[in-house]
Amino acid sequence: MKIWTRNFGELEISEDRIIYFPQGIIAFEQVKKFVLVEDKDNDLPFCWLQAVEEPDLAFVLINPFYFKKDYEFDLPEETVKELEIEKEEDVLVFALVVIPEDIGKMSANLLAPLIINHRKKKGKQVILDDNRYKTKHFIMEELKSSLRGGMDNAGVK
Numbered sequence: 001m002k003i004w005t006r007n008f009g010e011l012e013i014s015e016d017r018i019i020y021f022p023q024g025i026i027a028f029e030q031v032k033k034f035v036l037v038e039d040k041d042n043d044l045p046f047c048w049l050q051a052v053e054e055p056d057l058a059f060v061l062i063n064p065f066y067f068k069k070d071y072e073f074d075l076p077e078e079t080v081k082e083l084e085i086e087k088e089e090d091v092l093v094f095a096l097v098v099i100p101e102d103i104g105k106m107s108a109n110l111l112a113p114l115i116i117n118h119r120k121k122k123g124k125q126v127i128l129d130d131n132r133y134k135t136k137h138f139i140m141e142e143l144k145s146s147l148r149g150g151m152d153n154a155g156v157k
Contacts, residue, residue: 006056007048008037018052019116021123022082025096026112031057034123036116046097049114061094062108067142071110073128083117083124092116098136107136 003011019034033052045066051057064071075085085091093115095108110133116123 003035003050003052004055005037005050005058007058008050011035011037011050013052016121019049019118019121019123021125023124025059025114025125026127028057036061047094049094060097060099061114062097062139064093064095064108064110064113067108067139067146068110068137069146071133073113073130073133075115076126079115079124079126083115083122084120085117086119090117090119092118095137097139104140106139108139109135110137111135 001013001015003013005011013035017035019036021032021034023029024031028051031051031054034049035052037048037050037058039047045062047061049059049061075091079085093113095110095113097106097108099106110128111130112125112127112135114123114125
């Protein structure tokens, strides 16, 4: 199947790559079908979640564990059932990214991650009840902090 996208032009995707979000994504509840688009030629930790039927709608995503190693939360049992999750290996976790003009202020929404059962091709945005996380968690600050921590742990200051 071919879809047209603003960011990538025409994409050829197979039907089995479409991820269904029954409730959509916050503020885009009417859009239910998405596809993950990765740049295989790039080592960046980002990918895109492209709407199948809305060419102008695509979200930048990051695996939150890439920059926040201690990120953790309990997945509500209701979500496990909705997404038909049987094994931990079935689950992909992503955070929505906002990239402002000042790239140093790039942020990820750790309070409302996207949970995807990649085997069943079902997804859901989950709002966590956890005050450790915010909707604007600054990625670069976290990376710098983890690098400093690693240097401190190695005896380098």
